[in-house]
Amino acid sequence: MxxxxxxxxxxxxxxxxxxxxxxxYYPEDWLIIAGDIGESEAHFHYAFSILSKRFATLIWTPGNHDLWCHPLANGLRGEEKYQNLVRICHEYGVITPDEPYPEWRGEGISCYLAPLFLLYDYSFRPPEVAYDEALHWAHDSGLMCKDEFYLNPRPYLSVPHWCNERYNYTYAKLQALPRDKPMILINHYPLHAEPLKRLTRIPRFSIWCGTARTQTWHQxxxxxxxxxxxxxxxxxDFYEGVRFEEVSLGYPKHWDLSQNLSFYFREILPGSNVVEMPSERV
Ligand SMILES: [Fe+2]
Ligand SMILES: [Fe+2]
Known part of the structure; x- marks a missing residue:
């Protein structure tokens, strides 16, 4: 397992x-899907109808694309769209950020698996750039994330306001776990600023990549x-001795299409052969 x-x-x-x-088929094993399945309900049904038959258990956390109010989406916005995705997950028995965190009792260590839904709040920016200036700062480099058009935060005022709500909910939930059992944190965004240094071609994209408020959670x-x-x-990567795994497949240009997609499943546990892989520029 x-x-x-x-x-x-x-x-x-x-x-x-x-x-x-x-x-x-991996009949004994569990699979984490850490966001960006696709923009439409059909993408979710397609993914889960395949994966729920291939794996014993699935765990999902949302990515920005999953929440987009895109022409492919069904008209739902913000929290409503998220709740609809949670409902689809439940149809297939998929664990979401809003249930009790499951305990892992398979190979490797005994731990909690904690899927998180945290969004971003533009805080991964230089200290001299004010919050209100963050979008201008990114735009000055010719950058504007499609989230600004497609990610509707309703009923929240903005994505950072939604992020704040999710932060408070998640932090309280993690604090309520027993302190003597380790956990694996699962999020669409990196939780730490260090991996963002790899955005060498689009460094200012960092403002759409999570919240600096999670940077010490691994400690x-x-x-x-x-x-x-x-x-x-x-x-x-290992930061302060904690393993951080970026596990994306990505667009077709980001992976080797001659490989079976399963080549890109990253073994998290037992993870006995883990070696530092500084990055695979894809
Ligand atoms: Fe993505
Ligand atoms: Fe994403």
Missing amino acids: KLYAISDLHLSYPENRDALATIP EFLVHAVVYGHLHIRAT
């Missing part, structure tokens, strides 16, 4: 959809590993 992870399946791409259909809590995606830059 092993624990695997992947993120950023981006099933709007036919290449990624076709590849998902070819993966083998504050008893964290065995952090699993995330979003950057489409696969990597295994």
